[in-house]
């Protein structure tokens with residue numbers, strides 16, 4: 178008989194004590210087989226020994242350091258049972274550390290102790306914290322799918338089990354190459370993540386949601402292969418524009434919102450200009466120094482764009498990339514929309530558009546489906562890759578995971594987002610151009626809040642569910658119901674500057690603001706507040722995504738470094754949605770890039 182005790186962790190708020198939500202719980206217990214992790218006190222000092230100049234900066238850095246320590250020990254934030262805070266000059270009235278810690282804990286509550294102190298180890302340090310965490314023994318033991326061997330030899334190691342990595346892994350294995358896919362998270366799917374909806378009905382998509390059945394041929398082929406049902410996006414009913422002056426007005430889907438007439442005309446002219454120019458770009462080699470040297474914001478202003486045109490451009494860049502028009506070059510934006518068939522198509526919810534169809538089973542099922550086609554044991558979850566070393570003879574590559582497991586292979590396919598290359602030690606170092614891409618491209622800020630209801634009450638009011646707001650907190654909202662499942666929801670995106678500002682609120686305040694926005698948009702507060710469940714996901718805080726959907730390039734990067742995105746480095750190949758020529762940033766681009774990466778490897782390893 179096994180003497181193993183099942184692992185269980187509990188937060189307890191005993192009767193008769195004050196309510197500690199949302200910051201902590203009065204007691205935490207952990208029982209069963211476990212590994213215990215203690216961190217040293219972490220302060221606001223970065224890897225170079227620089228101390229952040231502000232109190233908030235120090236708290237942010239200290240929290241980041243704690244996250245790193247936990248990760249190194251294989252623990253997650255949700256494994257923390259106790260935190261101690263040490264604060265210099267503590268002021269019980271002014272507590273700017275609270276929102277930062279709440280964001281870090283992301284709803285997890287553990288027991289805490291706050292200790293005001295006179296000073297810390299150095300005079301400039303103002304904040305320190307340490308944590309104790311417990312990990313279930315079976316997780317601490319590592320990924321169960323791999324045999325316990327010192328070094329496992331395979332033909333191909335794929336780093337990352339999102340759509341691009343799984344497609345690459347599947348193609349390599351199908352071609353007869355022995356393959357392992359190493360995935361840092363405890364799930365496959367990366368930036369797709371589907372959860373069961375409120376009351377167990379339907380699916381909610383925390384990440385990628387929409388595909389189409391025409392120019393997204395790879396995704397649609399997979400949907401058919403796996404027998405998934407598709408749900409057509411609703412475009413009937415009134416759409417709502419939340420304008421610059423704060424007013425809300427209705428407009429027909431596909432029509433121009435009822436802005437001030439001169440402003441509307443100016444916006445339409447700028448839109449037509451960008452649509453025309455994007456089609457001049459060669460996706461294989463996007464070059465135009467004039468467009469690349471200015472930001473999209475500068476480009477629009479230089480071409481006579483007024484406040485509404487700029488506001489609309491903000492909606493596009495926030496909606497497509499989670500960034501502001503000032504954060505990307507005009508060339509980057511034009512190339513990005515061209516890769517999705519043009520500005521109008523990428524934004525469209527209709528046939529051939531970026532938001533035409535959803536998947537009833539949830540888009541994470543694509544990755545789960547691909548995983549199920551691989552031989553058992555191919556995908557190792559909880560396997561963050563930290564080192565990729567190419568041997569001097571240049572024939573082999575060693576890949577090492579965070580917990581020290583080693584893989585020897587002939588080729589590696591790296592599928593992690595470009596800015597995350599920094600998290601892996603490459604030896605020899607990546608070429609300069611690739612390093613510049615890793616350090617200078619930036620993932621956007623995107624959150625989804627999905628509010629579920631018993632009925633699609635907004636439809637009864639004549640609304641389609643589509644809302645566009647220049648003001649926030651929600652930038653774009655859509656009806657994401659699955660009627661056949663009795664699942665009714667509004668998915669509310671908060672993106673770019675608007676999203677960042679909203680994220681500083683406490684969790685219950687964020688949810689209340691979103692519901693208030695729904696109420697105002699559809700002029701029905703009693704129905705809006707009567708929700709049956711809410712889901713929130715902020716992608717910038719995800720350690721293995723660090724934002725989404727696709728890394729953005731500021732001026733003078735795409736023309737100079739774009740070619741380096743997908744170029745192999747000796748035995749290492751690079752895939753991921755941003756490396757695609759078509760539908761970059763989308764699931765379609767991810768799968769197409771995986772297809773390309775596998776072809777590169779198969780061509781080398783199986784050539785006669």
Ligand SMILES: Cc1cc2nc3c(=O)[nH]c(=O)nc-3n(C[C@H](O)[C@H](O)[C@H](O)COP(=O)(O)OP(=O)(O)OC[C@H]3O[C@@H](n4cnc5c(N)ncnc54)[C@H](O)[C@@H]3O)c2cc1C
Pocket residue numbers: 336337338339340341342359360361362365366367368369383384385386387388560561562563592593594597600601623624625716721722724725726752753754755762763764765767
């Ligand atoms: C909120 C949101 C909305 C979106 N909406 C849509 C949409 O409607 N339609 C659409 O087509 N697309 C959409 N997307 C984009 C789409 O989800 C992505 O383009 C696609 O999933 C990217 O796949 P990928 O394989 O390139 O990258 P990822 O999904 O990021 O996969 C990379 C994988 O690598 C893993 N990893 C990272 N570092 C390491 C490491 N060191 N070791 C091991 N593993 C590591 C990660 O955990 C991840 O699983 C959306 C994305 C988000 C987040």
